[in-house]
Amino acid sequence: AQSVTQLDSQVPVFEEAPVELRCNYSSSVSVYLFWYVQYPNQGLQLLLKYLSGSTLVKGINGFEAEFNKSQTSFHLRKPSVHISDTAEYFCAVRSMDSSYKLIFGSGTRLLVRP
Amino acid sequence: DVKVTQSSRYLVKRTGEKVFLECVQDMDHENMFWYRQDPGLGLRLIYFSYDVKMKEKGDIPEGYSVSREKKERFSLILESASTNQTSMYLCATLGTAFNQPQHFGDGTRLSIL
Numbered sequence: 001a002q003s004v005t006q007l008d009s010q011v012p013v014f015e016e017a018p019v020e021l022r023c024n025y026s027s028s029v030s031v032y033l034f035w036y037v038q039y040p041n042q043g044l045q046l047l048l049k050y051l052s053g054s055t056l057v058k059g060i061n062g063f064e065a066e067f068n069k070s071q072t073s074f075h076l077r078k079p080s081v082h083i084s085d086t087a088e089y090f091c092a093v094r095s096m097d098s099s100y101k102l103i104f105g106s107g108t109r110l111l112v113r114p
Numbered sequence: 115d116v117k118v119t120q121s122s123r124y125l126v127k128r129t130g131e132k133v134f135l136e137c138v139q140d141m142d143h144e145n146m147f148w149y150r151q152d153p154g155l156g157l158r159l160i161y162f163s164y165d166v167k168m169k170e171k172g173d174i175p176e177g178y179s180v181s182r183e184k185k186e187r188f189s190l191i192l193e194s195a196s197t198n199q200t201s202m203y204l205c206a207t208l209g210t211a212f213n214q215p216q217h218f219g220d221g222t223r224l225s226i227l
Binding site for chain 1: 145147155158204213217218220221
């Protein structure tokens, strides 16, 4: 079985500051990793995904994430945030054993202040 | 682009009512999912369907049922709504490649009074 931990429920930052949203997972098998963003009153939109290969993954809106197998982490980063990045961010994993099931973390609310 | 459409953005119902939430997709995806989203709990899987008329229970199926009569449509049914079913409900789809992301609708915010 897999589980996902997002250590911070809310992260406040000032506009143009860098940000890191943390995600750790546990799994007995190899996994695919995803970050989704949810803007207010909307569904989830894919930010980026890690399937294999290079551990640094670039996504939309200037976000990137780094897969660290030894630390079982997949932290999301952005060097300079905008007000429009205010949203909830979800980390999710799926095992590579052809399971349909996507396991989500509890989410991190990013609050960007002017 | 995959389009996943949920029939209502906001819905208010009374306890004991039978409630239908509808989801339609236009990408011919085999797999469809219903989640509920609650603050601090993330998304929890209610039911999943991998083909027409086929379904599997997710992590929290109690109090819910589903229907998939056509490939593009997946309905979530609250047989007798209760106040603890007040939540945001999200529908998602997935094609046959399991290394691909799920695609989500905009959600239905359901309030049971």
